[in-house]
Amino acid sequence: MEQDKKIRVAITQGDTNGVGYEVIFKAFSDPVILELCTPIIYGSPKIAAYHKKALNLDTSFTIINKAEEAHDGKLNLLACFDNEVKIEFGQPAKEAGDAALRALDRAMTDFRAGLYDVLVTAPINKATIQSPGFHFPGHTEYIETSVGEGQKALMILMNDTLRVALVTTHLAIKDVAKAITKEGIIQKATIFHTALKRDFRISNPRIAVLSLNPHAGDDGLLGSEEKDIIKPAINELAEKGIQAFGPYPADGFFGSGTYYRFDGVLAMYHDQGLAPFKTIALESGVNYTAGLPIIRTSPDHGTAYDIAGQGKADENSLRQAIYTAIDVFRNRQDYDEPLKNPLPKLFHEKREDGEKARFAVRSKDANRKEKPADRDETNRETAAE
Secondary structure (H helix, E strand, O other): OOOOOOEEEEEEOOOOOOOHHHHHHHHOOOHHHHHOEEEEEEEOHHHHHHHHHHOOOOOOOEEEOOHHHOOOOOOEEEEOOOOOOOOOOOOOOHHHHHHHHHHHHHHHHHHHOOOOOEEEEOOOOOOOOOEOOEOOOOHHHHHHHHHOOOOOOEEEEEOOOOEEEEOOOOOOHHHHHHHOOHHHHHHHHHHHHHHHHHOOOOOOOEEEEEOOOHHHHHOEOOEOHHHHHHHHHHHHHHHOOOEEEEEEOHHHHHHOOHHHHOOEEEEOOHHHHHHHHHHHHOOOOEEEEEOOOOOEEEEOOOOOHHHOOOOOOOOHHHHHHHHHHHHHHHHHHHHHHHHOOOOOOOHHHHHHHHHHHHHOOOOHHHHOOOOOOOOOOOOHHHHOO
């Protein structure tokens, strides 16, 4: 992207019976935000006008038909479709889900064409959006399949003081334990480590890994996953140079504020990480999808049917999602710039690498690495009751 161009932020409308348009219009009611970016709402002018009138909001928008037509200094609304959609605030409806999917599909197409820089998604209803074109548990899995280019996504919930990533995401509790594998933990922790370095510019991130069972399994009394799966994964991460610690019992870890000592927390399943996170940071929280070519964020709340159409929705989480997407875009540019166009290796350097790989023989003792004393400990203080 040219330096004199503003960052283009695509914003999908989400479920049209929820609070999506309300928080979008409220977020852009202060024109100062237009100095930071050029927003493009993917949605319907008719639905947007209905929400604006019903909620008595005075934020103006400009209708465009293609992302290329977006104007700097204006709130642009890209018309993804023009047919009538019945609006019933607070009611789950297939029509609302279909409208959300049309906007999302168009946004995916435009990203593949390079027409915007970052994506912010307003909340959807995961049930009503289901269709032959959307058979996923949520945004994260759909976006990974659509534009992930084979890379794996990682859901991170974050604010200024806490970043929580998940090993498993939208999965029934009865299926969680069998989905926890050493390979899965290593994969997610590695993506997390890279995101903390590249997307958030933390030079040497420290990651806390939570246990699956109460009291970190109590040495096998309450479950063996910590001994058999999680600890070996942490040890292997350490061998790769990733600072991972734990496993920590989730209750004491959050209750005692231990998370302040880490740059990120890796939880085993959805509610283990998100319940404490939303208790701590509901109004300022952001859902960030790491690990993909696309930079995607969203507010950490849902469709909020209970207050939809009442003018009560708080726009701060969406505003923070926009700011986070912009920050990550700039961080990636800064991180990637020094790595562009590396000098080619000289002939003797290539030969040296080849000889090292061919003739290097390591003894069993050399392969053993000393394990940090505190890496296997399960934080007895936080486990005690």
